[in-house]
Amino acid sequence: MSRIAYFGPQGTFTEQAARSFAAADDELVPAETVPRALAMVRGGEVDAACVPIENSVEGAVTPTLDSLSDAEPIVAVAEAVLPVHFSVLTRHDTGEIRSVASHPHALAQVRHWLEANLPDAKPVASSSTAAAAVGVQAGQFDAAVTAPVAVEHYPLRELATEVADVRDAQTRFLLVKLPGEVPEPTGADRTSIVAVTANRTGTLAELLTELAFRGINLTKLDARPTRHNFGEYRFFIDFEGHVAEPRIGDALAALSRRCDSLRFLGSHPRADALPATIQPGAGNREFEAAADWLAAVRKGEIA
Incomplete structure (x- = not known):
C-alpha cells in the first residue's frame, strides 16, 4: 500500500487525478497547498504526490513550477490529463446568490457562464475549488464552482453541472516521487527539466538550439523568476523523449554544460500516448x- 498526497482538500480535480494513479489499497492524503503536498514527499510522510502542472486555458500552475525547483529534487514518474468541466454547488436553503467562490483558475474558466447565469453574484477567490465548497457549507459564500467530485464529499445542492466556457479545456497532473528508478521508455514519453542560465543575450536561444540540433520537439516552455536576482529566470522545459535514449542523453549533457544549474524533473510516459516526432537523421539508431564510429576511431580501427 502506498500513501499519495494531493492538492486538496477533498473534492478537487487533483483528487480525481490522484484516483487515476492509485491502486485499490492506496491511501489518498489531502494537502492544503501544492508546496505542502511536495514537502510531504520530500519529508517521507507519503510515497508520492499528485499535483496540477498546466491547464489548457490558464497555462502553467506556478506554485507547482516553483515548488518543483526549490528544496530537494523530486521527479515526475507519471502524468494524467483530465477534462475540466465544473459543477456549481449551493446550500439547500440558499435563495438569491450574491457571491460565488472558487480557485482563480476555475473562476477564469467559467467567467462567461457566471455573467450569463449569475450576473449579480460577486466572484470571490479561494485557495482551491474544494475550499470554496467548504466556505459555502459554512455560510461564507452562496455558491461554489467546484470539481464534479466535490458533491460526493459536501452536503450541498448541485445547481448546475458540466459548466465550462471552453468545452475541451483540460488540466495535466503529475505524479511525483523522490528520485530513484526512472520509468522504462515507451516511445511516447516526456522529459522535463528546469534550467538556470546567465542573464545575457541569447542564452535561452542557445538552450533551445541544443534541442533543435538533435531534432527534439518541445511540448512546453515556461519562465519563472529565481527570486534571487532581479532579471534572473528559471526555464521550465518539457520535450518529447526519454532520458534513456541516446539522443536525449546527448542533449541533456550539452544543456548541463551550458547552464548555471540544470535540474532533471523526470522522464515518464505521456498521458496521450503520442509517439515522439523524430526528424530524419535524429533517431536513436x-x-x-x-557513438560506435567515434569509439572505433579512438581505438585506431578507422582511418
Missing part, C-alpha cells in the same frame, strides 16, 4: 551509430 543514428546517435548509436555515431
